[in-house]
Structures are given as structure tokens and as C-alpha cells.
Amino acid sequence: MASEGRTPRLAVLIDADNTSVGYADALFEEIATIGEATVRRIYGDFSGTRLRGWSAALSRLAIIPQHQQAYTKGKNSTDITLVIDAMTILYSGNVDGFSLVSSDSDFTRLASTIREHGLTVFGFGEQKTPESLRNACHRFIYLENLAVGGEDKPARGAPVAAQSRLPPSKAVPLIGRAIDAIDPEGGWVHLGEVGTQLNNLNPDFDPRSYGEKKLTDLVREAGAFEFRDNDQSKAVHIRRKAKSDQRSRRRAAS
Numbered sequence: 001m002a003s004e005g006r007t008p009r010l011a012v013l014i015d016a017d018n019t020s021v022g023y024a025d026a027l028f029e030e031i032a033t034i035g036e037a038t039v040r041r042i043y044g045d046f047s048g049t050r051l052r053g054w055s056a057a058l059s060r061l062a063i064i065p066q067h068q069q070a071y072t073k074g075k076n077s078t079d080i081t082l083v084i085d086a087m088t089i090l091y092s093g094n095v096d097g098f099s100l101v102s103s104d105s106d107f108t109r110l111a112s113t114i115r116e117h118g119l120t121v122f123g124f125g126e127q128k129t130p131e132s133l134r135n136a137c138h139r140f141i142y143l144e145n146l147a148v149g150g151e152d153k154p155a156r157g158a159p160v161a162a163q164s165r166l167p168p169s170k171a172v173p174l175i176g177r178a179i180d181a182i183d184p185e186g187g188w189v190h191l192g193e194v195g196t197q198l199n200n201l202n203p204d205f206d207p208r209s210y211g212e213k214k215l216t217d218l219v220r221e222a223g224a225f226e227f228r229d230n231d232q233s234k235a236v237h238i239r240r241k242a243k244s245d246q247r248s249r250r251r252a253a254s
Contacts, residue, residue, distance in 0.1 A: 008035030008096040008120070011089045013082055014063070015102035016044030016051050018125070019143070024057040026146035027124060031099055034122060038095060041066050043082045076106070083110050090117060097121065100137070103129040111136035123203070134204045145208040165211040168221035174202060175219060176240060188228055188237040191216065 012031060031037050040063045044051050047069060058065055066085065068078045089095060090113075097120035100107055104125075111121045111133060123129075123137035127144055134140040178197035182189045195215050198205045212218040219225050219238060228237045 009038040009094070010035045010097050010099050010122070011039035011086070011095045012037045012041070012063075012099040013039075013086055013101065014042040015078070015082060015100075015104055015107070016042050016046075016054060017076075017078055018103045019101050021053040021057050023143045023146060024054075024061060024063075027101065027143070028061055030124075030141060030146055031122075034099070035097065037099070039089060040064060041085065043068060043078045043085075045069060045078065079104070079106050083107075086110055086114070090114060090119065095119070099124060101125070102133075105130035105133050108132045108136045137203050139199055140204040141206060142204065142209065145206055166209055168210050168212065168218055169223070171207075171210050171218055172222050172224045174198060174205060175222065175225065177201060179225075179238070179240060186240060188239050191219070191236040191238055194219075194238065 010031065012028075028037060040061065042054065042058070042063050043066045044054075046054075046065055046067045054063075054065075057063065066081060068081045086098065086100075089098075098111075098114050099122045100111060101124040108130075111123065114121050115136070115138065121137045123133060123140040124143055125133065125140070127142050129140070129142075175194065175198065178194045178201060179186075179189050181197050181201070182193050198215075207213060207215050207218040210218050210221075212221060216236065220227070224241055225238045226241050228239075229235075230237075
């Protein structure tokens, strides 16, 4: 765990076989909001042409390539190398957490093991990432949600995603469950606590999946919750709207 007041040190381990270079810049911009990318390594067979696109990004982003020759077809020696390095870094005690960049469920056990040792695991992968890996991480961030320059569009050079933004109304059940977990009586709850509970219940929860950059904006757009702002403390509290209010809103929208 990071000492109080110190930026968490993260080991960023990238599975090149399952990650497009088009997400590289946006990926490290996102990681910078979480902590310091102290270790930056990428794994793959760089002897061929398939991973050639990563060449420029490696020097620009100070990523160290860990070349692993594919000696036998069908045997993923790259995954094994990444796992061995991860365990070596874990036992060194020099980092506070890991950013595992892959959409491959084979890394589920690795993420679970790191968690068991008390370190934070951030996962990054495409929407096709299996649920097992997403839930093994403390937080899982979809690469399709990463934007360039704060714009609501895919990262520059990233493959065209089959992703479609979900309507904010789809987030209502998730937000409702988070509120109920905090206060089953249906009272006012702090929005920050709701955000924490949402990530505890759903590691891949992200307002950007619903077309909103902040949780506050998503909750407002969802239309099923009341807000109470404290101008002095800047604290925001929310609670469910009465069912009659929700029915009136739906009639007005129709």
C-alpha cells in the first residue's frame, strides 16, 4: 500500500497480443490519474511484423519490451513470461499495485493472487474481456472508454469498436443497489460513497460507458434520483425518487 501523501507506484504490464497500440497514449494518460507508472513493460513476440506498430510507442512512452519467441505454435509463452515477471515484481515489494493490460481471461488467477497479497489491481481491456478477469480486479476499465483530449471518441488509431454507449437509464438498477447497500431505509447518501460502492459491486462500472464523464452527470441524466447539495461543504447527497415522480417523468418524456 502507498504511504499517505505518496503517489501509488504501479507496475504496468501489457499483453501486446491482446492490446492495440492505438490505445497506448490514452492508456498511460488514464494510468497517470491513478498513480505513477514506475514499471512499464510489454510482452510479445516482436520478431515478426504483427507487433511492429508498437515500435514508436515503446520509445515515446518509455515502455520496455519483453520479447518472447513463440517456439511452439499454440503454446503461449508470452503469458507465462508476463506472469513470472509479475510475481517477481510482487515479491520485490517495490510497487503498490498493478495495471494489467489484457483482454485475456488467462490472467484471472494472476489478478486474484495479487489481490490476495494486499496490492491493488487495475485491469484494462476491451469490452470482450471475460467477466472472470473483470471481477478479479479492484477496478476494470474498458479501453474503448479511453478518450483523447477529453473528447468522447475512441483513442487515436484504436480499432473501430463495436461498442455502443448505453443509455443512462440502464445505470439506474446499479446505482439503486449501491444506495440500498449504504442505506436500506432509503435515506440520503453521499454521492462519493455511492461511487465507491458501485466499484465494489461492479469493478467495470464507468460513467463513460453511459456517455457521461462523471458520476454526478450520469446520476442526473438517469432521472430516477433526487439531489441535495451543500453549498458550504460542496457535498452532494442523493436518494431514490418516489415512484410517482418517476412515472411523471416517464410520461413527460413520452
